[in-house]
Amino acid sequence: MASDERNVKISKVGVIGAGVSGLAAAKQLAPHEPIVFEATDSIGGVWKHCSYSSTKLQSLRCDYEFSDFPWPDRNNSSFPSHAEIVDYLEAYAKHFDVLRCVRFNSKVVEVRFIGDQKITDNGGAYGSLLPGQSVWEVAVQTGSDTIQWYAFEFLVMCIGKYGDIPKIPVFPKGKGPDVFQGQVMHSMDYSKLDQEAATQLLRGKKVVVVGYKKSAIDLAMECAEANQGPEGQPCTMIVRTRHWIVPHYWVWGLPFFLFYSTRFSQFLHERPSQSLLKALLCILFTPLRRGVSKFIESYLLWKMPLEKYGLKPEHPFEEDYASCQMAIVPENFFGEAEKGKIVFKRPSKWWFWEGGVEFDDKTRVEADLVVLATGFEGKQKIKSILPEPFRSVVEFPSGIMPLYRGMIHPLIPNMAFVGYLESVSNLHSAELGCKWLSRLAEGEFKVPSVEGMLEQTGREVEVSKRTTRFYRRHCISTYSINHDDDICEEMGWRAWRKNNWFFEAFSPYTSQDYEKEK
């Protein structure tokens, strides 16, 4: 690695973050000897630093798997724990010698643009990722007051959407946490406790959990388990929006993948860049799509007492699936509700009073502890280190980060974002994306013009907004195979990757289908 006279260390490729996405990027960009900066002392990201003791993978092992590194027991249908996932990631990093690229305890605190500002105005062309001169400078904090600057031609942001910055609700004056005499914490802080400390915190306490997604559901379950017996207190969940929850990946005896993860099932769904004929077919297929959604809903309503607890959503299942919001409920979740250990409240508004929380119908719940499982501010993480004018275009023009192929922001040169595209398996999206990035960096193909990329991302947003009212994430779950087809075609790979038409139509696509060029 070279240095300039200001002691800026110069290299070709920098990667920020060593979670799943950073590891995938480091492995795929290995020929360029990337430097990976990781703020903490370990790899694994959320699986290491944002998991409870009960956190498990929600995807199947065979979906959440690197294409060239199968899980040792990949057909085991149980969901691995967060610790098993960290072991798997460590084994992957060791096997492919990725760890030698990682600088631990190295937090990127500032990023500066030192390239040609006109790079994206160049006739609308998006420039080369490796132009032969530094484009970004990065300040890395390694001790309380030690900053080292680095310069890179190409920077890959893998800092994650979850963890680090919690989303905290805003309250009217005099109704916030300051008036409450008990304890308030975010699920992120709860995840930092070990099992013993977490149980101690919850045992015998009146707990309110805010939220009804995966963090909240798992937390309510841990709370119920810590409060068994007559001394135990109930845990109250504040459910603002009722979403469909799923007990496992079987529906009336059929595997779940048949409904959304095969080429045939995805053919029924709208996708960006489809022909007029396909658009017309999609309109004709509407009753069939609704039927699939109703079929799944009928099973979920039969399997779980959603109506009894007033938790039946008003929207179709399909809308939750298309927005990557589906949460797997722990096996005995409603068993604990039956025992009165989990109680549901469905206010549209709530706030604090000195003894607990109050709802818009003026009823109150007493509490010792309120846990906000209210999600994370992923975009703030990016904005906190990106300089202007790039910070201002992060969400331009649609309010959602416009990432071409889920990775390139058309208005931010020489930078890629990995880990922002969501689907059945975020690991698969990250890995295939990084294969595409490494070939783009080699100059094996070019991306469209800046306007062309903005048009494509705009089409994706339109399709997603038509498919689900909950479109807040870059979620491609109803057209993921088509998305991967486009990536393959750009890389010069065959898009249809199965050995015969039957498997092509009716078997699910997994990472292993994309192991090698075909």
Ligand SMILES: Cc1cc2nc3c(=O)[nH]c(=O)nc-3n(C[C@H](O)[C@H](O)[C@H](O)COP(=O)(O)OP(=O)(O)OC[C@H]3O[C@@H](n4cnc5c(N)ncnc54)[C@H](O)[C@@H]3O)c2cc1C
């Ligand atoms: C509890 C939980 C469970 C999940 N379960 C699933 C699941 O079952 N299936 C699924 O597909 N997805 C799941 N997800 C989504 C999950 O986020 C992705 O699957 C994936 O692990 C994200 O990896 P990442 O590398 O993009 O981000 P992260 O795992 O967040 O890693 C980001 C890394 O960047 C580092 N970092 C951040 N800022 C800086 C900085 N300024 N400088 C240096 N380093 C920095 C962080 O320390 C971290 O190590 C889950 C998410 C959570 C929170």
Ligand SMILES: NC(=O)c1ccc[n+]([C@@H]2O[C@H](COP(=O)([O-])OP(=O)(O)OC[C@H]3O[C@@H](n4cnc5c(N)ncnc54)[C@H](OP(=O)(O)O)[C@@H]3O)[C@@H](O)[C@H]2O)c1
């Ligand atoms: N594999 C696992 O076991 C696991 C575990 C935890 C998390 N995860 C993943 O991590 C990501 C983050 O999940 P998350 O559950 O932490 O966050 P999330 O998906 O963003 O959910 C936040 C929840 O808080 C609610 N909420 C936010 N503000 C509120 C307010 N003011 N009042 C009432 N409710 C409010 C939201 O309600 P609305 O719906 O009304 O907005 C939603 O129910 C997801 O991708 C998830 O799949 C996975």
